[in-house]
Amino acid sequence: MASVRKLRLSGLALLVSAPLAFAHAADVLTQHYDNARTGAILDEKVLNTTSVKSQTFGKLWTLFADGQIVAQPLYVSNLTIDTSSNPNVPLTRGTFNAVIIATMHNTIYVYDADNARAEGPGGRTTPLWATWLGKPRGGGKDIDMWSTNDPEWGILGTPVISDDRKTLYAVAWHDDGGKLQYRLHALDLASGLERPPTDIGPGAALGSELCNAGQREFNPCKHKQRAALLLTGGTIYVGFGGDGNRGALFAFDAQTLKQQGPMWSSTPSGSDGGIWQSGQGPAVDQQGNVYLNTGNGSSDGTANFGNSTLKMTRDGQGLAVKDFFTPCNVAFLNSKDLDLGSAGLVLIPDEPPRIVTGGKEGVLYVLDRNNLGKHVGAPNQNAEDCKNTNIVQQVFAFEAMQHGNETHWGNIHGAPVYWRGPDAARIYVWGENSPLKAYKFAQGQLQEVSGPKQSGFRPPFGMPGGMLALSADGDKAGSGIVWAVVPFDGDANQQRGVHGIVLALDAEDVSRSLWTSEQVPGRDSLGLFAKFDPPLAVAGKVFVATYGDDEELRTYRGSDQPRQFPRNYYVAVYGLNPPTPGPRPVVNQTNNDIAVVRVAVTPLNLDKALCSRLDPAGTLDCTEALAMNAQAPSFHRVLFGSTQDLSTCNLVRVTTASRNATLPAATGIGFWSSQAVGANLAAEDSGRFSEKPNLKQVGTATLANGDPAILHQFVGVSNCMIQGTDRLTRLFKPYMRFDDTANGRIVQNWDVSLNYQIQGPDTQFDHSGQVLRP
Secondary structure, three states, X not given: OOOHHXXXXXXXXXXXXXXXXXXXXXXXXXXXXXXXXXXXXXXXXXXXXXXXXXXXXXEEXXXXXXXXXXXXXXXXXXXXXXXXXXXXXXXXXXEEEEEEEEOOOOEEEEEEOOOOOOOOHHHOOOOOEEEEOOOEEEOOOOOOOOOOOOOEEOOOOOOEEOOOOOXXXXXXXXXXXXXXXXXXXXXXXXXXXXXXXXXXXXXXXXXXXXXXXXXXXXXXXXXXXXXXXXXXXXXXXXXXXXXXXXXXXXXXXXXXXXXXXXXXXXXXXXXXXXXOXXXXXXXXXXXXXXXXXXXXXXXXXXOOEOOOEEEEEEEOOEEEEEEEEOOOOHHHHHHOOOOHHHEOEEEOOOOOOXXXXXXXXXXXXXXXXXXXXXXXXXXXXXXXXXXXOOXXXXXXXXXXXXXXXXXXXXXXXXXXXXXXXXXXXXXXXXXXXXXXXXXXXXXXXEEOOOOOXXXXXXXXXXXXXXXXXXXXXXXXOOOOEEEEEEEOOOOOOOEEOOEEEEEEEEOOOOOOEEEEOOOOHXXXXXXXXXXXXXXEEEOOEEEEEEOOOOOXXXXXXXXXOOOOOOOOEEEEEEEEOOOOOOOOOEEEEEOOOEEEEEEEEEEOOOOHHHOEEOOOOOOEEOHHHHHHHHXXXXXXXXXXXXXXOHHHOEEEEEEEEEEOOOHHHEEEEEEEEEXXXXXXXXXXXXXXXXXXHHOOEEEEEEEOXXXXXXXXXXXXXXXXXXXXXXXXXXXXXXXXXXXEHHHOEEEXXXXXXXXXXXXXXXXXXXXXXXXXXX
């Protein structure tokens, strides 16, 4: 990882004169834009449904960091920087639009949001200042069973900035010589200097034996501070999740950092009930009431409030529950690990006063802020389905799906987003195994619930769905854009190395895609998906956090932990006029120009000695070796680990039929291809394009409609054995490509059939009877 100390000793100095004026005056001082957690910024003048397209919008640069970025970046416009009083950072003076980044290595960075400032070693971007808060907690299976956040845990929850824009508050997880401790830190935004921090809870004073203790109100060895901080009325609220411990909420004075009253526990005489909300912060209304969701846990409606939506206030005794809602099927939710607390909530800024929230069951709840509904149990306490007659509305937004012998629920993580557009108000939400859905919202309820607008893109099977934000110029038509980050090639809950994709969708019609980071992948690809981190769209740019640049896609089971990590961690910055023009846009459409005729599967006979070594880890690229050995172009990239046993793999020969009438104008034939394990995508699009001179013709034929056709053959690999009894399934689909120079675009005509699948060593088929004439 990059060293903050090396950065400080670089001797760089930035003496920058302040510009006369800034084009934007937007500020994002807290997670999801505001304390109502609407997820929408409404003063965006640059980005709109016309300006955001692949020809003019893309990746500008990256802002480097020293660890995974789990917290959402923040933004301060016209920030005056003067680090002359801070001996630990280079001298920087000037006024900047600034973006603030917090990392799992416990470092706070303040970057110039409008300039890459690539002045560091190797041309790396350098911050205006960076402050390291101390050694983070090391990763471990006790808090991370899949090792997705190894090697360390530092700042998880999104920090918060004071309204006067002078102070940043962050909670960091520390390792004090083997004793673990959380601390609340306050940093001066102008200089990076820190005030004396405050220890949270008993911490290191109790020693390492605390790590092995049972359920506790607060355990600094196991609790996770994932929920964003909330600052309201001079008080900072800090929530902690369970992982086998009770949910906890602290309140601190923003001026003195002293704890205000005793810690509040969600289940003081019960168990669990963590406050995590996939990183979403607690919300607050104009009267100062604080709202949050809790995870699985004990629930009795008097002292214990697991799996509930809570309205909280401060009284003379500290924090107290003023009202609550607990679903009627809470016993079922607890039994299936279906936290209501997997998502945060949105306080609808319009009348009547409503809350919209959801959880792992895939249900959206609409609650009355003046009467949350408390708990009305089902006649059968273990019932899976029941009607909450005590609330405004419930909608099953994301249905459960069967995969193999397991039921997978349409988990909602993060939070919904709310925007009142020119034609209607809408709630946007993206659960697992589904497209994004946009529900109209009127008279305090979700409308047209049986047929909401949906995005065309659906991420691969698995967690966590989509992380959302929205930018617009008020309610102006054509200004609203939904920004989403979703997994591109795996399950981010169980796998490391999952890449992300950024999407821009028309907020008035989410079925209309404006741009994605994979349209021009060489320029715009994101990197590794940051699991619960929504994009930050502000002042003409979009800042997207990552878990790094690249890493092997892999599941770490049992005691297995990663030993190699990404070379670079960063925030990707997207905006108008990227520095290098991308290639022409690609238009995809279905057409009968090409079809798969047959697939034959035989044992793979390939000598790995003929393959080329791809990286120091020993990955072998056998794409060209397979093509030479099989005497046909490979339709996908063929990669193997150096120790992988190829004897279980199969050679796949695919025969396609291409229309004679269109083939002369085509530039070649390409494929989309991917792998899957147990229906989970296990690789990004590894399909390859073969130019026309490289195609292997194996015959001629007549299509079913009477058009003459040419038969071509392609080869690939499938059914390799992994993880004991699992085999890799090969998915693919061909297209014919055309160079449409007159319209400045590339056209890809895809096979009209659904994706083809090779699942198991005996899977082969012959569709010549349907595709060709006898």
